[in-house]
Amino acid sequence: MAYVDSEVGRLRTVLLHRPGPELARLTPRNNDALLFDGIPWVARAQDEHDAFAEALRTRGVEVLTLDALLEEALASPAAREEAITAAVDGPGLGDSLRRCVRGHLEGLHPHDLTVALVAGLLAEEVPAGTGLVARLLEPHDFVLAPLPNLLFTRDSSVWVGDRVAVTRLAMPARARETTLTRVLYTHHPRFAGARHVYDPADEPLEGGDVLLLGPGVVAVGTGERTTPAGVERLALRLLSQGLAHTVLAVPVAQRRATMHLDTVCTMVDRDAVVMYPGVAHSLEAYTVTGGDEPGALRVEGPRPFLEAAADAMGLERLRVIDTGLHPVVAEREQWDDGNNTLAIAPRVCVAYERNTETNARLEKAGIEVVAIAGSELGSGRGGPRCMSCPVEREPLGAGAATSGAGARGLQPPAGAA
Incomplete structure (x- = not known):
């Protein structure tokens, strides 16, 4: 727990x-x-x-x-949708490139998706977009920044x-x-x-x-x-x-x-x-x-x-x-x-x-x-x-050198020890 x-x-x-x-x-x-x-x-x-x-x-x-925990969580469709939406949100990508990046991420295995979300993506690592943002990016520019x-x-x-x-x-x-x-x-x-x-x-x-x-x-x-x-x-x-x-x-x-x-x-x-x-x-x-x-x-x-x-x-x-x-x-x-x-x-x-x-x-x-x-x-x-x-x-808990926890009823839940 x-x-x-x-x-x-x-x-x-x-x-x-x-x-x-x-x-x-x-x-x-x-x-x-x-x-x-x-x-x-x-x-x-x-x-x-x-x-x-x-x-x-x-x-x-x-x-x-x-x-490792994130990879396991991303086996859930709801988790994948939440993580991918958060990754491509914001004004920097533009609509066209955002669709390309989203499509790329949606096709990844949970392990590869975890790597991409943490390590980021370069423009050259996603399918070429047709919009203006994609055309103006250099191959080594980030479309998704690393963490x-x-x-x-x-x-x-x-x-x-x-x-x-x-x-x-x-x-x-x-x-x-x-x-x-x-x-x-x-x-x-x-x-x-x-x-x-x-x-x-x-x-x-x-x-x-x-x-x-x-x-x-x-x-x-x-x-x-x-x-x-x-x-x-x-x-x-x-x-x-x-x-x-x-x-x-x-x-x-x-x-x-x-x-x-x-x-x-x-x-x-x-x-x-x-x-x-x-x-x-x-x-x-x-x-x-x-x-x-x-x-x-x-x-x-x-x-x-x-x-x-x-x-x-x-x-x-x-x-x-x-x-x-x-x-x-x-x-x-x-x-x-x-x-x-x-x-x-x-x-x-x-x-x-x-x-x-x-x-x-x-x-x-x-x-x-x-x-x-x-x-x-x-x-x-x-x-x-x-x-x-x-x-x-x-x-x-109450065994600490403090009068606060025990005196004011702040005890751990049952089984916490």
Whole structure:
């Protein structure tokens, strides 16, 4: 089953996407538009990702892969129609070329359709169209752009309790990712009956900005990718459906290095975060709770984030482990996703091996580090947390070091343990 109520409960099932031919579509001419800082060595990126997945399996984690699940879902005619319609929608193709691309996609086997939807299509890979758009395209122009950022499965969906938020990605290069994620969660038998708490038709919201600090407490960053309206929409849904008692809205500087909240802060224990020291004591949060009337919100603050988070979690304070005391070291390791760890259990996390200072500080604080290579995977500016969408964690529940979940009736459903 699917259930997640924290960042650190023992990880049981996770959704990954093994990088494939979509990375081979990156060139110096398009990598900026496709949000990559470099041109990754595809075979090495795949090796690194395989090692990441194997490290999780070794720790008893079930690893689901997005492309395999999507291929299975696309055996359904309804799923095929939804995915193809979303792919050819929009004004860029024109009517004539749109019909050609649709006809091409409709004739593909589910495996080949999955590859085309993820890796994109060049003009030379579809039957020649007769319209003006087709005539003006060069053979190597995209008629369907690739999705290299699908690697970062955290952004397009996030589970809160037993419900999934299928998000709306802000950048044009990533907009189509969530149409595939929605197809998967709507049509794959594994997720039959899954209830959705957010939808791509809602305001921009990305999973990298959503941190489940503990049962009933959700922090949501707002900045480059997630809008304040997106935070408000999610807060209304979570509070009204009993999935949270407190949502913390956290403004994050709108820079490439800090595109999401999880680029500056992730949890590694029930009461501990690894955090970029450049923002640790300047980050603020607005505390959002239910208002006096249905659909109303109460907003208080701002207060220091660490203080507001500890209060909401029922803790005296949060332990902070930083990415290094030297400003240059801290900045380098923050850029290389030193803060972007994936907890696989309390006091156990996966981190990039290159961030030696951060990893040493984590281990000194009693956190076991499962180090993985990421020289090629990191070229899209994402770490182990970015590359993973937890689908099931053991619930922290009333046994957590928090007064919120047990005191306010936020318990996992029967059988979630």
